[in-house]
Amino acid sequence: MSETETQTDSSTDDEGEAVTPPRDDDTGGRxxxxxxxxxxLALGLLAFVAVIQLYLSVSNVIRIWISDEYRSLFQAAFNLVVLLAAGIGITYQLRRLYGS
Structure with missing residues (x-):
């Protein structure tokens, strides 16, 4: 038997190396x-909408409950907390992706 006769269940690529065809269980896994x-993705979009709604609601609460003279201070503090939380999340994701 020649080499081509023994490779009945696999084909070769452009460089002549054997390539096995995809199996049915690979397709199901994919x-x-x-x-x-x-x-x-759907849950991420839902969470994004919820975060935007929460941010707007908290801003509205600050506008209603806090007097005018302290409103900008509370709004700045809230924005700082949101920024720090986002920074921690971004750092965590980057470390997960790039393994540091």
Whole structure:
């Protein structure tokens, strides 16, 4: 038997190396992974809308409950807390992605 006759279940790429065709279980795993990404994206969008609504609600509460002379101070403090939380989240994600 020659080499081409022994490779009945795999083909070769441009460089002559054997490439195995995708199996059915690989396709199912890929579909499952994409479905998980779609669910993650939908939940991320929902969380984003919720965060925007929370931010606007807290700003409204500050505008209603805090007197005019202290309003800018409370708004600045709230914005600083939001900025620090976002910075911590970004740092955490970067460390997860780039492994440091």
């Amino acid at each position: 579909v499952r992974r994409y479905a998980n990404y779609a669910v993650l």
